[in-house]
Amino acid sequence: MSGKDKHTSRRDVLKTATGALAATGIVGMAEARPVDKVEVNVGFDDVRGKAAVERKADSVVREFNFDAMTVQLPKKAADALQRNPSIRYVEENGEMHALAQTTPWGIDRTDSEVAHANGETGSGADVAIIDTGIDSDHPDLQGNLGKGKSFVQCSTKGGCRFGAKPADNTCNTSWDDDNNHGTHCAGIAGGVDNTEGAVGVGPDVTLHAVKVLDKCGSGSFSDIAAGVQWVADQGYDVASMSLGGSSSSSALQDAVQYAAEKGVFQVAAAGNSGPCSDCVGYPAAYSEVMAVSSTASDDTLSDFSSTGPEVEIAAPGSDIYSSVASNGGYDTYSGTSMACPHVAGAAGQLMADGATASDARSTLTSSAEDIGLASNESGAGLLDVASALGLDSSDD
Amino acid sequence: MTLSGSLSATVADGTVEFRYEVTNDGDEPVELQFSNAQTHDVVVFEDGEEVWSFAAGRMFAQMLQSEAWAPGESSSYGATWADAPSGEYEARAWLAANDADAEAATSFSV
Numbered sequence: 001m002s003g004k005d006k007h008t009s010r011r012d013v014l015k016t017a018t019g020a021l022a023a024t025g026i027v028g029m030a031e032a033r034p035v036d037k038v039e040v041n042v043g044f045d046d047v048r049g050k051a052a053v054e055r056k057a058d059s060v061v062r063e064f065n066f067d068a069m070t071v072q073l074p075k076k077a078a079d080a081l082q083r084n085p086s087i088r089y090v091e092e093n094g095e096m097h098a099l100a101q102t103t104p105w106g107i108d109r110t111d112s113e114v115a116h117a118n119g120e121t122g123s124g125a126d127v128a129i130i131d132t133g134i135d136s137d138h139p140d141l142q143g144n145l146g147k148g149k150s151f152v153q154c155s156t157k158g159g160c161r162f163g164a165k166p167a168d169n170t171c172n173t174s175w176d177d178d179n180n181h182g183t184h185c186a187g188i189a190g191g192v193d194n195t196e197g198a199v200g201v202g203p204d205v206t207l208h209a210v211k212v213l214d215k216c217g218s219g220s221f222s223d224i225a226a227g228v229q230w231v232a233d234q235g236y237d238v239a240s241m242s243l244g245g246s247s248s249s250s251a252l253q254d255a256v257q258y259a260a261e262k263g264v265f266q267v268a269a270a271g272n273s274g275p276c277s278d279c280v281g282y283p284a285a286y287s288e289v290m291a292v293s294s295t296a297s298d299d300t301l302s303d304f305s306s307t308g309p310e311v312e313i314a315a316p317g318s319d320i321y322s323s324v325a326s327n328g329g330y331d332t333y334s335g336t337s338m339a340c341p342h343v344a345g346a347a348g349q350l351m352a353d354g355a356t357a358s359d360a361r362s363t364l365t366s367s368a369e370d371i372g373l374a375s376n377e378s379g380a381g382l383l384d385v386a387s388a389l390g391l392d393s394s395d396d
Numbered sequence: 397m398t399l400s401g402s403l404s405a406t407v408a409d410g411t412v413e414f415r416y417e418v419t420n421d422g423d424e425p426v427e428l429q430f431s432n433a434q435t436h437d438v439v440v441f442e443d444g445e446e447v448w449s450f451a452a453g454r455m456f457a458q459m460l461q462s463e464a465w466a467p468g469e470s471s472s473y474g475a476t477w478a479d480a481p482s483g484e485y486e487a488r489a490w491l492a493a494n495d496a497d498a499e500a501a502t503s504f505s506v
Contacts, residue, residue: 131457132457179433179457181433181457181459184459213433213455213456213457216433216435217432217433217456217457217459218433218434218454218455218456218457219454219455219456220453220454221453221454221455224455242457242458242459243455243456243457243458244432244455244456244458245451245452245454245455245456247452249453249455252455269458271432271458272431272432272458272459272460273431281458282455283455304431304460333459333460334459334460335432335457335458335459335460336458337432337457337458337459338459340458
């Protein structure tokens with residue numbers, strides 16, 4: 001049998017099957033809503049069919065050597081493909097009805113999901129992400145977005161580093177994310193608990209975007225200080241700063257003092273200068289700011305994490321899955337930047353329940369879990385959200 | 397490592413525009429690791445004393461990044477020193493990557 005014959009005979013068989021499926025819709029997907037993302041195997045007749053699949057797909061999981069692909073896409077796009085004459089079949093891949101929301105390891109390890117199960121979701125807390133902005137129409141964040149303020153221009157044009165481009169996003173607002181970093185941090189602190197993406201530490205907190213870093217992830221002392229001042233003047237509960245530098249800024253130090261006097265809980269990334277000792281960057285090193293180091297999923301200190309006497313707490317920062325601005329998608333990033341918003345979300349949880357900033361700071365340290373790291377590596381230990389909220393945190 | 401760097405400084409009305417260009421001269425792709433969003437620095441010296449630095453007045457997103465360069469690929473980075481006082485200066489630029497610096501230097505006067 002020649003390859004062509006074999007191909008034709010398979011196609012005929014599958015065509016018959018497709019007809020049967022078409023009458024009842026895609027098998028197994030009846031429960032999926034039109035916007036839910038599903039994973040399907042799609043067979044096509046020709047290059048036009050293949051192009052149609054590629055156009056509709058959010059991501060391609062596998063390309064077969066024969067005329068079929070496994071792709072992820074919204075259910076409504078899968079339904080549309082099924083009506084395309086160049087498509088031989090659309091079948092659900094495996095048992096999955098819709099791609100469920102992921103619980104990232106950092107959420108699980110800090111027992112944030114235990115808090116959610118007990119109704120602790122941070123509702124009412126105002127958490128400001130002082131960063132590159134937040135994607136204003138991300139499906140996993142939109143429902144939690146509050147106000148935004150920009151101190152640098154949002155621009156997705158041009159490049160900035162090593163052939164890399166800014167985020168594939170639209171500057172719908174001045175504080176939209178043109179980099180991806182701010183959207184990732186926002187998702188960690190307060191990703192919406194829904195049917196897709198990743199859930200955050202405080203899935204009902206209100207996220208405020210404060211854009212002080214440009215599309216390349218860099219910002220001036222003055223712009224960052226202005227962002228901190230704005231957060232303080234809004235009366236927000238939490239300021240999350242996944243940014244830093246090795247030199248101190250008097251203006252930024254004044255700004256964090258101003259915010260502390262106004263009762264803002266401030267947290268910052270210790271820095272990624274590791275392995276190193278006594279190398280915590282600014283603003284994390286200021287006494288008004290809680291400095292966060294980073295751990296990996298095996299409870300070791302992340303090799304990049306800065307350490308020093310200023311470190312007060314550790315949180316997950318290696319290989320963290322969260323939302324990004326590009327195409328409203330998701331990605332896995334590493335850094336003390338990712339550890340910081342875990343603590344911000346937790347502080348939001350406590351302040352939603354009435355804690356002051358200083359209450360939240362002392363509760364987070366007193367409830368942290370000892371994971372055997374030195375105090376200059378993890379401060380009081382690993383963030384434990386359930387324990388901080390007075391819940392049973394015996395879950396790993 | 398096969399990266400080479402070149403640095404130019406253009407002075408107009410007391411403002412110095414730096415352009416730092418880095419090229420992969422080799423036949424193999426080069427992958428660089430960065431500890432944070434800082435990709436490069438430009439530092440200005442006067443009589444051996446540091447008088448200005450691009451990175452010293454800035455802060456950076458604390459996320460690891462890695463970027464691959466194809467053979468022959470180059471990138472260009474800018475930095476602006478506003479209100480530079482008159483004088484004779486030397487500028488040096490380098491990559492802030494963990495495993496490469498591609499240092500370059502130039503002299504200029506304001």
